[in-house]
Amino acid sequence: MTSYIKIPSHLTPSDPQGSELLARERSKATFDVNELTLALYGSEELSRFKKILKILESDPILDKSNIYYMGRTELFKYALRKDKRIIQLAATHKWNVDEFKIASRLVDMSGPYSIHQSMFLPTILGQGTEEQKRKFLNPAIRHEIIGCYAQTELGHGSNVQGLETTSTYIPETDEFEIHTPHLTAAKWWAGGLGRTANHSVVMARLITNGQDKGPHPFIVQIRDLTTHEPLPGITIGDIGPKFGFNTTDNGFMLFDHVRIPRFNMLSKFSKVTKGTGEYKNPPNEKLSYGTMVFVRSVIIFNAGLALARAATISVRYSAVRRQFVDKENPMILPNGQVVETAVLDYTMQQYRLFPVIAQAYAIYFTGEIITNLYKQYIDQSSRGDFSLLADLHASTSGLKSLTSDIAVDSIEDCRRSCGGHGYSNFSGFTRFYQDYLPNTTWEGDNYILTQQTARYIIHSKQQSEEFSLRSNESPTIFYMLRYLSNPSQKCTVISPSDFKNPEVQLAIYGYRAAYLIARAVDQIDNHKKSWNSMLVEINRISRAHCQYILVHNFILTLQPQTSDSMNEKRRILHNSPSLKTVLTSVCNLFALHTMEKNLSEFLESGYLSPKQSEMLRVQISESLNEIRPNAVALVDAFYLPDYLLNSALGRYDGKVYETMIEWASKEPLNGITLDINPYSEKLFRNDVKAKI
Ligand SMILES: CCCCCCCC/C=C\CCCCCCCCCCCC(=O)SCCNC(=O)CCNC(=O)[C@H](O)C(C)(C)COP(=O)(O)OP(=O)(O)OC[C@H]1O[C@@H](n2cnc3c(N)ncnc32)[C@H](O)[C@@H]1OP(=O)(O)O
Ligand SMILES: Cc1cc2nc3c(=O)[nH]c(=O)nc-3n(C[C@H](O)[C@H](O)[C@H](O)COP(=O)(O)OP(=O)(O)OC[C@H]3O[C@@H](n4cnc5c(N)ncnc54)[C@H](O)[C@@H]3O)c2cc1C
Numbered sequence: 060m061t062s063y064i065k066i067p068s069h070l071t072p073s074d075p076q077g078s079e080l081l082a083r084e085r086s087k088a089t090f091d092v093n094e095l096t097l098a099l100y101g102s103e104e105l106s107r108f109k110k111i112l113k114i115l116e117s118d119p120i121l122d123k124s125n126i127y128y129m130g131r132t133e134l135f136k137y138a139l140r141k142d143k144r145i146i147q148l149a150a151t152h153k154w155n156v157d158e159f160k161i162a163s164r165l166v167d168m169s170g171p172y173s174i175h176q177s178m179f180l181p182t183i184l185g186q187g188t189e190e191q192k193r194k195f196l197n198p199a200i201r202h203e204i205i206g207c208y209a210q211t212e213l214g215h216g217s218n219v220q221g222l223e224t225t226s227t228y229i230p231e232t233d234e235f236e237i238h239t240p241h242l243t244a245a246k247w248w249a250g251g252l253g254r255t256a257n258h259s260v261v262m263a264r265l266i267t268n269g270q271d272k273g274p275h276p277f278i279v280q281i282r283d284l285t286t287h288e289p290l291p292g293i294t295i296g297d298i299g300p301k302f303g304f305n306t307t308d309n310g311f312m313l314f315d316h317v318r319i320p321r322f323n324m325l326s327k328f329s330k331v332t333k334g335t336g337e338y339k340n341p342p343n344e345k346l347s348y349g350t351m352v353f354v355r356s357v358i359i360f361n362a363g364l365a366l367a368r369a370a371t372i373s374v375r376y377s378a379v380r381r382q383f384v385d386k387e388n389p390m391i392l393p394n395g396q397v398v399e400t401a402v403l404d405y406t407m408q409q410y411r412l413f414p415v416i417a418q419a420y421a422i423y424f425t426g427e428i429i430t431n432l433y434k435q436y437i438d439q440s441s442r443g444d445f446s447l448l449a450d451l452h453a454s455t456s457g458l459k460s461l462t463s464d465i466a467v468d469s470i471e472d473c474r475r476s477c478g479g480h481g482y483s484n485f486s487g488f489t490r491f492y493q494d495y496l497p498n499t500t501w502e503g504d505n506y507i508l509t510q511q512t513a514r515y516i517i518h519s520k521q522q523s524e525e526f527s528l529r530s531n532e533s534p535t536i537f538y539m540l541r542y543l544s545n546p547s548q549k550c551t552v553i554s555p556s557d558f559k560n561p562e563v564q565l566a567i568y569g570y571r572a573a574y575l576i577a578r579a580v581d582q583i584d585n586h587k588k589s590w591n592s593m594l595v596e597i598n599r600i601s602r603a604h605c606q607y608i609l610v611h612n613f614i615l616t617l618q619p620q621t622s623d624s625m626n627e628k629r630r631i632l633h634n635s636p637s638l639k640t641v642l643t644s645v646c647n648l649f650a651l652h653t654m655e656k657n658l659s660e661f662l663e664s665g666y667l668s669p670k671q672s673e674m675l676r677v678q679i680s681e682s683l684n685e686i687r688p689n690a691v692a693l694v695d696a697f698y699l700p701d702y703l704l705n706s707a708l709g710r711y712d713g714k715v716y717e718t719m720i721e722w723a724s725k726e727p728l729n730g731i732t733l734d735i736n737p738y739s740e741k742l743f744r745n746d747v748k749a750k751i
Contacts, residue, residue, distance in 0.1 A: 060124050063729035066720050075392055077379035077713025080401060081691060084378045088692035090637040095696035098631040098638060099423065104157075105698070111161050114152065116702045120144040121166055123705050127484040128727055131305045135171075138306035139255070142170035146202055164364070165703050169307045169494060172205060174250035177357070179206030182260045182350045186276055186325040194322075195258070195278055204284070207249045207256040208350070209312055210274075214243025217507050219262070219348070222274050224314065226263035226324070228336045233321045237263055237279060237314045245313050248501075252310025253297030257282040259312070262347075265324070267336040275347055276325040281312065292317040303493025343445045345452070352452055354502045355459040356433045360426030362462035365495050366419035366469055367697040372487050372709030373412055373473035374694045377403035379713045380478070403690060409683045411476050415469045416686070416693050417649035420642065422462050425612040429455060449515060454608065457512030460505040461605040463498040470495060477708055480715075485722050487706025509601030510594070513579070516604055517597075520580050538565070538607060542573035552671045555678040559643075561614040564650040567667060568610050571657075572603040574664035599660065606653055613646045641689050648682040651675060 085092075097105060115121050121141055129137060145166060149159050163176070183196045183206075198204045215221040223244035226235045239245060246252070252259060261279045265272040281293050289295045294313040301309065324331060328341035341347070381390070381399035389397045390404065402408050432454075436447040474481040474488040481488060499505045520539070542548075550567055557563055579596050582588040590597075619633060632638050654661060655675060661667040667675075686693070701710055707718035723729075 064724040081713040084691035087688040138170035171255035178208035206258040207251040209246040209249040210262040224263040228267040253308030355455040362466040363423035369473035371694040376708035414652040453515035456508040485707040512601040513597040555674040568607040570666040644685040
């Protein structure tokens with residue numbers, strides 16, 4: 060990339076250098092970083108990750124050094140080029156789906172094909188018959204057709220039952236007619252639709268024999284495969300600039316009585332019979348919402364990765380950044396020189412950042428568990444058993460909401476913890492934050508989704524006689540029975556360190572959630588409160604329940620398991636006392652910090668006393684001290700390469716200042732010559748400064 064300013068090469072940052080500071084941090088770690096990385100990835104995935112990283116880093120098309128200076132159109136073109144390149148590389152290197160996902164994660168830019176891969180393919184896979192998969196899935200996997208997922212409309216997104224686009228069965232020709240009856244029925248937001256896709260999953264109300272059967276998925280070809288023009292009767296465009304996600308062409312689409320063959324209704328679960336138009340009900344009404352359950356489970360896992368990334372940048376930078384001399388406890392180099400204190404040594408910075416490390420680990424482990432639960436559901440459902448669906452929907456809804464909220468808040472906290480440089484694109488936070496942000500809205504607005512979780516739990520409590528039976532099918536709400544059966548118990552903590560006991564932590568979280576649930580049920584059943592009047596409480600219930608799940612899963616991950624149920628990753632963790640020790644500190648911090656952030660509810664439940672909450676704060680401070688020597692090593696263990704971070708502040712080698720000035724010298728604004736004479740008519744002179 061071109062530099063426009065020559066930076067004097069003899070200048071270096073004042074001592075100690077960033078690399079030296081990070082090396083000192085790394086030498087303090089009490090555990091083996093490589094071992095923890097292996098426990099997170101597993102040896103097979105880690106070696107694939109390294110192999111793919113090497114390929115991507117050296118590919119000129121996937122070079123990221125210019126992207127901070129690009130505007131929307133240029134960025135979009137870059138995104139299209141890189142999407143094509145990944146597909147070409149996948150073919151050359153014969154990558155499987157997991158390897159493809161690793162490459163996409165590393166390149167880290169939503170693109171015109173993102174929704175094709177994340178929603179179009181999974182929808183056909185999950186909702187199509189074998190015949191439909193042969194027709195649509197195989198060419199889609201080969202990217203011979205490119206699809207999008209058009210569900211949301213201008214007037215409705217959250218209320219899927221309220222969608223207005225119709226798909227009416229025409230028995231005479233054995234076709235469906237897709238139509239946009241009102242402006243509010245215009246499809247809106249679909250990623251890849253604006254300029255790229257030639258096919259779409261269209262969620263439309265199925266009308267047959269005059270009956271409205273509600274939204275169902277249909278495959279519609281929307282552009283000509285040769286000219287790429289919209290097909291007759293279809294109007295399509297890009298919806299315009301957005302807060303972020305500008306590398307994807309989100310689009311709008313209108314249908315004017317467009318005909319498609321009956322075959323194109325995705326019919327794995329519900330069908331319309333040829334000629335008679337008879338409708339065959341699905342085994343479960345909500346199976347057509349299946350793609351959303353899948354994507355929500357992915358969003359939970361991705362929230363852990365986003366937190367790991369934010370923590371990596373801000374913790375490394377805080378170890379390099381120095382500000383003021385802490386007179387009571389100065390930072391002294393091995394040569395005796397007193398230097399300014401690394402901002403990571405300020406307890407306030409630790410209180411802001413270490414919980415983010417803990418959130419990343421907590422959500423990573425739950426992400427793995429939810430991914431496995433989803434796989435288990437798919438396995439059972441392929442045999443006609445849908446019993447896990449209700450619980451899976453409830454837990455993925457609440458966890459998608461909670462984890463993406465945590466991630467959005469923490470990314471911004473981490474960015475601010477980097478001070479002024481956090482505001483520069485070179486921090487690596489700007490596009491990362493903008494592109495992450497819609498996770499709180501898409502795939503279900505986070506406030507709406509908590510209603511799904513709370514409703515499931517409240518129903519379970521209302522049917523408490525059969526609750527004990529149902530809880531066998533409901534792996535995520537089994538805890539409630541225990542606490543509901545003894546509501547007057549009190550927390551047993553008598554000293555701060557008692558808070559480190561996992562049984563104590565679970566009891567505190569369990570009682571608080573059960574208390575909120577019992578109170579809401581009482582309000583609804585005995586005081587006839589409306590659902591709407593209870594929405595704030597309902598949101599609390601979902602969050603309390605999901606926080607319980609996160610803490611429970613973290614504790615479970617650290618508990619000894621029978622060796623046959625242990626996979627390689629868990630075996631590494633359990634065979635290493637030093638890993639278990641450091642992760643136990645991390646787990647404690649997650650449980651206790653989350654408790655403190657929601658303290659009013661724990662106190663209100665009466666289970667925790669004000670005195671105990673004081674002890675809680677003492678123990679949090681203890682946990683921060685425990686984590687301090689391992690902070691940099693704990694983020695290093697995430698193994699997020701510089702190629703992914705693209706951050707001057709979070710570089711592995713700590714060369715923060717050298718990178719900041721080098722990247723600034725490449726700002727194209729530095730390359731134009733301005734005419735700043737206010738009386739001159741010219742804004743720019745034609746000449747451009749010589750390039751260096
Ligand atoms: C070769 C190359 C290969 C490459 C492979 C690469 C693969 C990459 C893979 C993954 C990458 C993923 C990356 C992720 C990136 C994600 C990008 C996403 C982009 C954004 C896309 C979108 O936003 S699409 C639009 C999403 N829209 C929504 O989410 C809408 C939200 N609204 C709803 O879901 C519903 O309206 C509602 C749930 C809020 C309400 O529904 P409804 O009114 O119908 O129901 P009720 O509330 O009355 O409930 C009735 C009953 O049904 C149950 N229920 C509701 N929903 C579900 C469900 N989904 N599943 C199961 N059950 C459900 C509900 O609980 C009620 O049950 P009762 O028992 O009756 O109480
Ligand atoms: C970047 C981006 C990409 C997207 N990609 C796609 C895509 O590829 N395909 C696709 O189909 N869609 C896509 N979407 C759309 C997305 O799924 C919807 O925007 C989302 O589901 C929210 O729906 P909405 O916009 O209708 O919000 P609304 O429901 O209108 O929400 C507005 C406000 O009302 C509140 N609210 C609404 N109803 C209730 C209620 N019952 N109780 C309490 N509060 C309520 C919400 O909490 C929110 O605060 C995308 C969106 C974005 C931002």
